[in-house]
Amino acid sequence: MLDRKNNRLLIVLSILTLVIGGCYILYQLNFDILFYQLPSRLNRVVTMIIVGTAIAISTVIFQTITRNRILTPSIMGLDSVYLFIQTVIVFIGGAQSILLMNDFVNYIASMLILVLFTVLVFRYLFKFTGSHVFLLLLIGIILGTFFSSLSSFMQMLINPDDFLILQSSMFASFNAINESLIWITGGVVLLMLVIVLKDFHSLDVIALGRDHAVNLGVNYDRKISQLLLIIAVLVSVATALVGPIMFLGLLVVNLAHEMFRTFKHRYLLIGSTLIAVITLLLGQMLTQYVFKQAVEISVIINLAGGIYFIILMLKESRR
Amino acid sequence: MIDLKGISKIYGQKKVVNDVSVSIAKGKVTSFIGPNGAGKSTLLSMVTRLLDQDSGDVLLEGENILQSPSDKLAKKIAILKQSNNLDLKITVRELISFGRFPYTKGRLNDKDHEIINEAIRYMELEDFEDRYIDELSGGQRQRVYIAMTIAQDTEYIFLDEPLNNLDMKHSVQIMQILRRLVRERNKTIIIVIHDINFASCYSDNIVAMKDGEVVISGKKDDVIQKQILEDIYEMDINIECIYGQQICVYFDEHKDASVDDFIEDQVHLRV
Structure with missing residues (x-):
């Protein structure tokens, strides 16, 4: 009964995604510059699908592992490490550094460092902390704070012109993304998606908690460290592609929970991905057509998300 | 048959479970009793692989449980x-x-749905199988x-304090269901x-624990003895035989003015 309702909801969301995506691509299309405009818009849409998927999937899994609906993978400190990498590049090489100016080099360097950071720190710590996820997260918070303090210290020292250029990498942006990077990221995200979807039933079991999961035959500790790695890769590639945008995850996963009212990851994974893509499309349309690129998309998403959470809080407190 | 051989668990300096060796017979109800902090739940977690022991082995029908794959084990033991x-x-279902x-x-x-239906009937949950569990x-x-x-x-079902939160009626109901599972399905x-x-x-058998060690393990009549229970708790x-069951009456006999006056008053009132 509930499943049928949720299936219908998925179909509605899919159609909505297609319609909004179509609107975005076709809106005020200028046939004189069609061969420039169309590929550029298609690139953005593909980027939004890839990033939306990565953020939504990683947040759903992360909240399932931690059994907490207000956490996002950003608590693992990856955003801060990303900003730290960018700051260090400017600090050492200046804003003209090839590591910053060349998208491709910057992407590969950021992604490798982020993945390496997660693998080394979290894989090692996961063993060291005896598989206590929350202890791991506490260490993540401390490392995150450490890196963001270090970044702001360095930002004080660099010259203001360099800082302005650096500032642009502090906000997520879907404009002018290098095409080959889109395909690399898309490939990585798709691979992670296949691994997750192949075994999405065990996510349902993990949501019951460690004791139940072990009782039902899930190799819990190994599964968790595998999932943490998948989350890290997803967050790293998405952040390296467009910049820090983790708040989106919190927003869309909570919306998915509100809409689907189920524990089943089949619905949560697909549903929150669709919602993420829709949110990004709407945000991008607002930045492009309403605000004429005056504000960044992440600002709009943070604003919308903030308002949504205030509404949610007011609604909950009235109950 | 499950054999525990020299199981220990140490937290810091404290040995929560200390060198426990005991056998659990097949097709019986075995109860672990003992005061709070005796290590019963910790022992149960180790026997069912939820917790790693610091030393010792758990043998399930001769096979070390840490060597069997977890998903295979999930078809043999439930905790x-x-x-x-x-x-x-x-939802409940x-x-x-x-x-x-x-x-x-x-x-x-289809066969799984049948088994699920049967479990629902067994626990008399038909009336709210579609309700959310937080309701x-x-x-x-x-x-x-x-x-x-x-x-x-x-085959093996481990329950850690299954009567928690239950009133007398449902406690008795659960214990009767457990006996039924043993009798009808040889669990x-x-x-x-x-x-x-x-x-x-x-129970058929009782294992009594205190301070992380097994004090005595055996048939229930051998364990439900005045001297043994007084040492443990x-x-x-006092143990009285009522309707053929050994019933423990354990309201403290130490002299304590505040309580004794109250009890004496009530005795007088009744007379």
């Missing part, structure tokens, strides 16, 4: 711990369906979890239980 609070939108996960990995067939009372929820372990259909049931009278009335316990 239900005492604290179960889920913050999930999940969906939760019980998880009991079939070791066999189906999430894809249920149930503590006792109803406990019955749902037990139904889930029944749906798991394992082996191992429970940690605090109420020694429930242990005395419904460090209080006066």
